[in-house]
Amino acid sequence: xxxxxxxxxxxxxxxxxxxxxxxxxxxxxxxxxxxxxxxxxxxxxxxxxxxxxxxxxxxxxxxxxxxxxxxxxxxxxxxxxxxxxxxxxxxxxxxxxxxxxxxxxxxxxxxxxxxxxxxxxxxxxxxxxxxxxxxxxxxxxxxxxxxxxxxxxxxxxxxxxxxxxxxxxxxxxxxxxxxxxxxxxxxxxxxxxxxxxxxxxxxxxxxxxxxxxxxxxxxxxxxxxxxxxxxxxxxxxxxxxxxxxxxxxxxxxxxxxxxxxxxxxxxxxxxxxxxxxxxxxxxxxxxxxxxxxxxxxxxxxxxxxxxxxxxxxxxxxxxxxxxxxxxxxxxxxxxxxxxxxxxxxxxxxxxxxxxxxxxxxxxxxxxxxxxxxxxxxxxxxxxxxxxxxxxxxxxxxxxxxxxxxxxxxxxxxxxxxxxxxxxxxxxxxxxxxxxxxxxxxxxxxxxxxxxxxxxxxxxxxxxxxxxxxxxxxxxxxxxxxxxxxxxxxxxxxxxxxxxxxxxxxxxxxxxxxxxxxxxxxxxxxxxxxxxxxxxxxxxxxxxxxxxxxxxxxxxxxxxxxxxxxxxxxxxxxxxxxxxxxxxxxxxxxxxxxxxxxxxxxxxxxxxxxxxxxxxxxxxxxxxxxxxxxxxxxxxxxxxxxxxxxxxxxxxxxxxxxxxxxxxxxxxxxx
Numbered sequence: 001x002x003x004x005x006x007x008x009x010x011x012x013x014x015x016x017x018x019x020x021x022x023x024x025x026x027x028x029x030x031x032x033x034x035x036x037x038x039x040x041x042x043x044x045x046x047x048x049x050x051x052x053x054x055x056x057x058x059x060x061x062x063x064x065x066x067x068x069x070x071x072x073x074x075x076x077x078x079x080x081x082x083x084x085x086x087x088x089x090x091x092x093x094x095x096x097x098x099x100x101x102x103x104x105x106x107x108x109x110x111x112x113x114x115x116x117x118x119x120x121x122x123x124x125x126x127x128x129x130x131x132x133x134x135x136x137x138x139x140x141x142x143x144x145x146x147x148x149x150x151x152x153x154x155x156x157x158x159x160x161x162x163x164x165x166x167x168x169x170x171x172x173x174x175x176x177x178x179x180x181x182x183x184x185x186x187x188x189x190x191x192x193x194x195x196x197x198x199x200x201x202x203x204x205x206x207x208x209x210x211x212x213x214x215x216x217x218x219x220x221x222x223x224x225x226x227x228x229x230x231x232x233x234x235x236x237x238x239x240x241x242x243x244x245x246x247x248x249x250x251x252x253x254x255x256x257x258x259x260x261x262x263x264x265x266x267x268x269x270x271x272x273x274x275x276x277x278x279x280x281x282x283x284x285x286x287x288x289x290x291x292x293x294x295x296x297x298x299x300x301x302x303x304x305x306x307x308x309x310x311x312x313x314x315x316x317x318x319x320x321x322x323x324x325x326x327x328x329x330x331x332x333x334x335x336x337x338x339x340x341x342x343x344x345x346x347x348x349x350x351x352x353x354x355x356x357x358x359x360x361x362x363x364x365x366x367x368x369x370x371x372x373x374x375x376x377x378x379x380x381x382x383x384x385x386x387x388x389x390x391x392x393x394x395x396x397x398x399x400x401x402x403x404x405x406x407x408x409x410x411x412x413x414x415x416x417x418x419x420x421x422x423x424x425x426x427x428x429x430x431x432x433x434x435x436x437x438x439x440x441x442x443x444x445x446x447x448x449x450x451x452x453x454x455x456x457x458x459x460x461x462x463x464x465x466x467x468x469x470x471x472x473x474x475x476x477x478x479x480x481x482x483x484x485x486x487x488x489x490x491x492x493x494x495x496x497x498x499x500x501x502x503x504x505x506x507x508x509x510x511x512x513x514x515x516x517x518x519x520x521x522x523x524x525x526x527x528x529x530x531x532x533x534x535x536x537x538x539x540x541x542x543x544x545x546x547x548x549x550x551x552x553x554x555x556x557x558x559x560x561x562x563x564x565x566x567x568x569x570x571x572x573x574x575x576x577x578x579x580x581x582x583x584x585x586x587x588x589x590x591x592x593x594x595x596x597x598x599x600x601x602x603x604x605x606x607x608x609x610x611x612x613x614x615x616x617x618x619x620x621x622x623x624x625x626x627x628x629x630x631x632x633x634x635x636x637x638x639x640x641x642x643x644x645x646x647x648x649x650x651x652x653x654x655x656x657x658x659x660x661x662x663x664x665x666x667x668x669x670x
Contacts, residue, residue, distance in 0.1 A: 148209050
């Protein structure tokens with residue numbers, strides 16, 4: 001599907017992190033405008049001191065730039081080879097490990113999906129598409145809560161795809177699952193300028209639009225795009241009122257009990273689901289991220305600072321008008337029932353999803369898994385907050401091939417760790433070093449003085465603060481590479497980091513562009529408690545001397561900013577989707593490929609870009625000619641409304657933007 005590229009005016013300012021102010025409001029409750037929740041006294045400068053580079057010397061040298069010059073040995077390409085400055089198209093390059101010619105950056109006001117020459121794209125499923133045989137078709141001006149509970153949810157993020165599984169009936173049937181992270185009340189309804197304007201019925205629609213969507217998909221042949229199947233046997237909507245079981249060591253804790261659930265073992269709904277991961281047994285993991293913004297905390301006591309550490313300080317989004325449980329004063333424990341990793345069996349639409357307390361509670365970007373040398377399951381996780389941490393969970397029991405019932409228990413019991421990264425100095429010309437996984441819970445015993453196991457798992461941030469992990473620059477997606485076995489973590493950005501707070505693992509003050517870190521577990525074992533690490537990408541404009549592209553010639557790479565989700569193809573190439581480039585580079589957000597081995601190692605190229613106001617999410621690399629991408633919040637710029645439409649993506653004649661999952665594929669001679 002194609003649409004004319006229209007250049008539209010932007011009615012927005014961007015927050016320092018790169019997103020529009022409208023996105024910041026609805027996605028994370030303006031988190032970057034709030035005080036940093038982590039006020040622990042963990043050191044920032046330990047890496048630099050170990051390298052013989054003192055804090056005083058850095059500041060005396062003149063601040064941000066001087067501190068970086070003192071730390072790094074990377075060099076800027078010659079003026080003749082330098083890439084274009086921010087806001088101008090870069091060199092797209094020719095060829096790639098995938099066999100396409102990379103595209104140039106797209107101006108941030110472009111209302112089009114741009115793909116490489118020889119490729120096309122089409123929507124797979126969009127917000128409001130009906131899932132069941134008797135579900136009404138989407139009607140923007142006549143939405144109802146009942147319809148939304150049976151239609152695709154809003155704002156797709158993490159995407160999971162399976163093909164050839166039970167009931168798929170051949171190569172041209174599949175199963176698609178995706179998160180519905182958040183809603184934009186101003187773009188969903190006419191005449192709404194804030195959440196306070198919503199009627200009770202509109203609030204019910206908003207609640208129903210959150211959660212997870214599961215749908216069967218089909219295609220005509222191998223050269224055709226995938227498309228959702230209305231009435232598929234495994235189609236399902238999980239929303240704010242869907243029952244979830246709670247398991248693990250904190251299940252039944254007094255801190256999880258409410259008036260509606262005095263057992264503390266059954267929760268309604270899942271909120272702000274961001275990234276996720278697929279287990280070896282085929283289930284779907286989803287991370288509850290910015291759940292804090294939905295709870296009205298006004299007047300709630302917080303003597304131990306637990307609410308503040310989780311950012312639960314606002315007046316909420318008005319949900320307490322239709323659900324008392326979203327008032328912290330009325331139900332002080334309800335908020336503790338969110339912030340978990342949830343597991344869903346997409347093959348069984350009658351199954352009860354589970355919230356796994358053993359994996360800890362924080363702003364989960366997601367969880368991705370790999371098997372340890374002795375067959376246990378390791379789950380890697382990032383806490384998406386400025387100055388928060390990387391985590392790892394290792395199951396107590398081992399994976400059994402083909403024993404689904406057993407494997408469904410693996411995330412219920414195990415050990416939880418948080419990461420400490422130490423630098424080795426800049427003399428080797430790289431940001432790298434060693435690290436350790438500091439224990440929080442081991443063999444069912446708390447390793448944090450003064451904290452019980454329940455307390456470690458329910459207030460994981462506070463427990464981790466006590467053991468000295470490294471404060472990172474918004475760790476988001478953390479993914480094991482199935483080809484080389486290493487772990488890759490996207491640090492999206494952190495504009496709040498000062499020159500006094502830089503370290504070798506987070507080497508830039510006012511880090512608006514972000515970076516990607518590679519971790520190698522000792523012995524290649526995901527169960528190891530030590531690792532080495534190195535930064536493989538320092539994002540930004542290639543002509544900036546602070547940027548780094550795994551050693552590749554910077555005259556032949558694309559500019560990039562705000563890495564968010566990552567994925568891998570069958571060759572082990574790293575794919576990166578972005579969140580925030582309109583505000584940092586004046587480009588539309590995009591999807592990139594960066595080979596990690598061979599002669600093209602570090603040669604970052606742009607594969608596609610999404611429309612004005614949108615974010616690139618949940619990439620799934622199906623093969624050398626086929627990629628799934630979630631296009632989230634199209635047209636979401638301040639001042640946009642149903643009467644002032646900025647994007648009409650996915651260009652289906654609806655007149656309003658509809659977040660969607662799309663399929664980009666090679667035309668194969670068409």
